[in-house]
Amino acid sequence: MxxxxxxxxxxxxxxxxxxxxxxxxxxxxxxxxxxxxxxxxxxxxxxxxxxxxxxxxxxxxxxxxxxxxxxKTNMSLDTLDLMQDVVKEVIKLQTFYNDHIIMITNPDIREMLTQFRDEEMKSISMLQQKIEAIESKPTEINKVFSTREGL
CATH class of the missing domain: 1.20.58 (Methane Monooxygenase Hydroxylase; Chain G, domain 1)
Structure with missing residues (x-):
């Protein structure tokens, strides 16, 4: 997070x-x-x-x-809040699938749950990358100061 x-x-x-x-x-x-x-x-x-x-x-x-x-003016906090909330939920779901993969012995079901877990991990990675990209956007420049006199 x-x-x-x-x-x-x-x-x-x-x-x-x-x-x-x-x-x-x-x-x-x-x-x-x-x-x-x-x-x-x-x-x-x-x-x-x-x-x-x-x-x-x-x-x-x-x-x-x-x-x-x-x-901050360089990002929408609402968007970040929503995305971080989704990341939390996807992590919970990934943990859920992982816990059940360990307990369930039926190979068909385990394979399906493993696939779901792996897809959730991809979602987590995509969301985290986008969150990092939004947070690293440069802020707007309000004023430009010159170091030379008379400008």
């Missing part, structure tokens, strides 16, 4: 936290309406309020630190 800057880590953390908090909030409120026990419903509603508070805190902090201005 590529090393991310602190700004990129914060950006990714905020995005993931907001998604998870929203999911929690939605589930808590939905389940609170389905459960007949008022005490349990109250606890779930409170959990939903806490999730909302967390989402508000993330939004406020995002504005305060002006996170969009910290993102």
């Amino acid at each position: 590529q090393k991310l800057t602190q700004q990129e880590l914060i950006y990714s953390c905020f995005n993931n936290a907001e998604k998870q908090e929203k999911t929690l909030k939605d589930k808590c409120l939905k389940y609170a309406n389905q459960i007949g026990d008022p005490m349990i419903s109250g606890i779930l509603e409170e959990c939903g309020r806490i999730a909302s508070k967390h989402m508000d805190g993330i939004k406020q902090k995002r504005k305060l630190i002006k996170l969009p201005s910290l993102v």
Whole structure:
């Protein structure tokens, strides 16, 4: 996995936290309406309020630190985040196939799983190469300074 800057880590953390908090909030409120026990419903509603508070805190902090201005101009962080997420999933899948190749004795199935594992490795390599290419793009030059006087 590529090393991310602190700004990129914060950006990714905020995005993931907001998604998870929203999911929690939605589930808590939905389940609170389905459960007949008022005490349990109250606890779930409170959990939903806490999730909302967390989402508000993330939004406020995002504005305060002006996170969009910290993102590098030479790449799309969203694209990198998505690609790195896919790499993680493909690695999980490759590990899954590898673990099962060891346990399954049927030669036909083992051959198929081996092929799948090898194809996943190719995908990992392609994605990692593209991620490295995106990250190594030169940044835009905003100003050109001359070393000679009068220019």
